Structures are given as C-alpha cells and as structure tokens.
Amino acid sequence: MLMHKKRGSRVKVFGICLAFLLTPFVATKAYAGGYAQHQISIKGFEFVPKELQVSRGDTVVWVNHDIVPHSIVISSTEQAISPELESGETFIYVVGSSMAYECGLHPSMTGKLTIP
Ligand SMILES: [Cu+2]
Numbered sequence: 001m002l003m004h005k006k007r008g009s010r011v012k013v014f015g016i017c018l019a020f021l022l023t024p025f026v027a028t029k030a031y032a033g034g035y036a037q038h039q040i041s042i043k044g045f046e047f048v049p050k051e052l053q054v055s056r057g058d059t060v061v062w063v064n065h066d067i068v069p070h071s072i073v074i075s076s077t078e079q080a081i082s083p084e085l086e087s088g089e090t091f092i093y094v095v096g097s098s099m100a101y102e103c104g105l106h107p108s109m110t111g112k113l114t115i116p
Helices: 002-025
Strands: 028-030 036-042 051-053 059-064 090-094 099-102 110-114
Parallel strands (some): 051 110
Antiparallel strands (some): 028 036, 059 090
C-alpha cells in the first residue's frame, strides 16, 4: 500500500519536472538542416524571453504585441538591425554571434542572444 503511494508521487514529480524543463523551449522549432527558429514576444515593454540561448545560423523572430512601435538595436555598436516595428509586425534575423540588444525607442528594454 505504502509502496504504491510512493511510486505514484514519484511519477507525478517526474512529470512536473519534465514539463518545467520543456517549457522554455516551446517557442523554438527545429528545422531540417539543424537550424532552429526562436520566437521572442515584445509585450508590456519587455522582450519575452529576455535571454535566449541560440546556435549560429538559427533564426530569431521578434513579434511586437504592444500597441506602440519598438525596434532592435545591438547595444555594443548601437546599430539598428530592424526598422521600427509597428504593432503586430514581425522581424526575422539570422543569428551570427552572441549579442546584447535593446529597443531603439525605449533603451530600458533589453535582451540577450547567447551562443554557448
Ligand atoms: Cu520599444
């Protein structure tokens, strides 16, 4: 009786851990050729997720869910890689190196793409 109870709770804990581990990757799709596509939502004046681990050659898609425009600027060089994205617009970028970025219109909005 006690053994059954223990086993059941262990399975439940495993399931919760698995769900927790998989959660950060639901926005990432793998494609043939080994490259992945990652989605970053812009909402509430934040990049979500704020930090993302990617591989060189992966594609990142930013989607502006806010009602105001935002843009993507590389922090170290202040180079804008995107135009101003109006509400509902997306921007697609192929990652070549790790980079910290910010919004060109709201510099307090920051994010990071990291290639391990
Ligand atoms: Cu912005």
